[in-house]
Amino acid sequence: MPAFPYSTTSTVTAVPPSLCLPVIEAAFPRRLHPYWPRLQERTRAWLLEKRLMSAEKVAEYADGLCYTDLMAGYYLGAPEEVLQAVADYSAWFFVWDDRHDRDIVHRRPAAWQRLEDQLHTALDAPRDHLEHEDPLIAGFADAMVRLYAFLPGTWNDRFARHFHAVIGAYGQEFRNRTGGIIPTVDEYLELRRLTFAHAIWTDLLEPSAGVELPDSVRKHAEFRRAALLSQEFAAWYNDLCSLPKEIAGDEVHNLGISLIKHEGLTLEEAVVEVRRRVEECIQEFLGAESGALRLADEIDDGTVRGKEVAAAVRACVANMRNWFSSVYWFHHESGRYMVDSWDDRSTPPYVNNEAAGDK
Numbered sequence: 001m002p003a004f005p006y007s008t009t010s011t012v013t014a015v016p017p018s019l020c021l022p023v024i025e026a027a028f029p030r031r032l033h034p035y036w037p038r039l040q041e042r043t044r045a046w047l048l049e050k051r052l053m054s055a056e057k058v059a060e061y062a063d064g065l066c067y068t069d070l071m072a073g074y075y076l077g078a079p080e081e082v083l084q085a086v087a088d089y090s091a092w093f094f095v096w097d098d099r100h101d102r103d104i105v106h107r108r109p110a111a112w113q114r115l116e117d118q119l120h121t122a123l124d125a126p127r128d129h130l131e132h133e134d135p136l137i138a139g140f141a142d143a144m145v146r147l148y149a150f151l152p153g154t155w156n157d158r159f160a161r162h163f164h165a166v167i168g169a170y171g172q173e174f175r176n177r178t179g180g181i182i183p184t185v186d187e188y189l190e191l192r193r194l195t196f197a198h199a200i201w202t203d204l205l206e207p208s209a210g211v212e213l214p215d216s217v218r219k220h221a222e223f224r225r226a227a228l229l230s231q232e233f234a235a236w237y238n239d240l241c242s243l244p245k246e247i248a249g250d251e252v253h254n255l256g257i258s259l260i261k262h263e264g265l266t267l268e269e270a271v272v273e274v275r276r277r278v279e280e281c282i283q284e285f286l287g288a289e290s291g292a293l294r295l296a297d298e299i300d301d302g303t304v305r306g307k308e309v310a311a312a313v314r315a316c317v318a319n320m321r322n323w324f325s326s327v328y329w330f331h332h333e334s335g336r337y338m339v340d341s342w343d344d345r346s347t348p349p350y351v352n353n354e355a356a357g358d359k
Contacts (some may be wrong), residue, residue: 013329013332013333014157014332015332018271019187019241019331019332020210020273021237021278021279021282021328023279023282024210024282024324024328025328026311028321028322028325028328029325030073030326030329031073031076031322032072032073032234033067033072033075033076033077033078033083035072035074035080035083035084036068036069036072038080039068039071039072039080039083039084039215040063040068040069042084042088043062043067043068043084043087043088043091044058044062044063045291046088046091046139047062047091047095048271050092050136050138050139050141050142051141052091052092052095052135052136053095053350053352054352056252057350057351057352059149059293060350061335061349061350064334064335065094065334065335065336065350066330066333066334066336067087067090067091067094067334068087068091069326069329069330069333069334070089070090070327070330070334071083071086071087071090071326073322073326073329073330074201074206074322074323074326075204075208075318075319076318076319076322077208077209077315077318077319078207078208078209079208079210081146082150082207085143085147085150086147086204086207086208087148088142088143088146089143089144089146089147092097092136092139092140092143093197094336095136095139096136096140098256098348098350098351099350100134100170100173100174100353101111102179102351102353103115103174104174104177107178108271109174109178112171112174113171115134115136115137115236116167116168116170116171118132118134118137119137119140119167120164120167122137122140122141122144122158122278123140123144123160123164123167124143126140126141126144126145126148127141127145128141130142136307144242147159147204147207151206151207151212152209152212153323154212155203155206155207155212156231158203159200159203161198162197162200162203163197165194165199166194166195166197166200168193168194169191169194169195172191173191173195174222175252177251177253179213180252181252182252182254182257182258182262183252183258183263184258184260184263185255185258185259185263187258188253188255188258189255191253192230192235192239192253192255193231193235195253196231196234196235196238197234198227198228198235201231201323202227202231202246205227205311205315205316205320206316206318207317208315208316209311209312209315209316210239210312211308211311211312213308213309213312213313214309217295217299217309217313220292220295221291222288222290222291222292222294222295223291223292223295223313223317224315225284225288225291226285226288226289226291226292226317226320227316227320229281229284229285229288230285230320230321230323230324231323232277232281233278233281233285233323233324233327234272234323236255236277236281236326236328237278237327237328237331238331239254239256239274239334240253240256240271240274240275240278241309241331241332241337242254242337243256243257243270243271243274244339245337245339248339250357255270255274255277256270256271256273256274259268259273268308282324285320285321285324289320289321292313292320293314293317294357295313296310296311296313296314296317297310299313302355335350336348336350337355
């Protein structure tokens with residue numbers, strides 16, 4: 001499979017047979033927002049400006065981590081300023097995830113609790129935290145001020161409510177990992193929907209489409225199902241790809257690990273089962289996608305508002321589809337998952353292993 005048509009490289013991406021999904025490669029065409037080259041450049045500059053990664057690590061790893069590729073392959077049609085804010089927020093999210101991991105690895109519960117509390121506070125009043133001494137809080141505040149500018153306060157309140165839940169779920173994962181607690185499969189699936197931030201990435205479809213969707217759309221069964229399946233695919237495919245990395249790092253949060261611990265599966269059987277769930281997500285999405293597009297046709301009643309909302313629904317559903325290919329190729333191009341190339345399989349080379357916290 002060739003790289004993006006906009007890419008500066010002509011290399012072919014090799015996908016290991018155990019992770020290859022022919023249906024994605026055949027039926028989910030790969031697309032990329034034309035703003036991507038500038039997006040990559042500006043997010044790299046933002047990471048530096050906000051001191052979220054050192055200059056050395058930005059220079060060596062930022063492009064290869066492909067964070068902007070992931071977002072530019074998802075939010076097609078988004079205005080450039082929206083995509084830039086989303087991409088910067090996404091890059092921040094990965095840095096936050098790495099801080100969370102390092103606080104766990106280095107057993108820094110006080111540092112994590114302080115960060116968790118500060119994030120909750122900054123989420124509700126980001127302008128008050130733009131100059132925070134912790135770059136992670138200041139960068140988060142900057143991203144939130146920008147994201148909150150695109151749609152009405154009702155969308156902002158919903159986004160904040162959803163992200164408060166994500167922060168809390170990260171706290172639960174912290175306690176599970178430091179306590180060596182492997183959640184049951186059902187417990188894991190419920191928590192994973194929060195730690196992967198299913199609702200957040202779905203919320204961000206709306207500013208990308210330029211419309212806050214009414215409850216009648218967001219709560220419609222087929223629209224909700226299509227959104228959920230696109231996110232479940234991403235979370236479970238991530239689990240499939242990151243299983244070697246997470247076993248190396250003594251992780252307890254992975255669908256495969258829960259299946260091994262609580263269902264008595266071997267590693268090989270767990271891989272087969274996670275893959276089965278991933279493939280089932282794809283097939284079920286195709287049905288839900290059709291239903292969500294029928295909803296758009298029903299909404300398009302000839303009125304100006306009907307036409308506007310129907311167009312937004314179609315844009316959101318199209319981007320749910322784009323999420324499949326974007327996530328798939330991200331996992332095979334991002335240095336985040338190239339564990340075999342790391343000097344230490346449990347320590348990603350792109351992180352500050354002694355990040356802010358209790359030393």
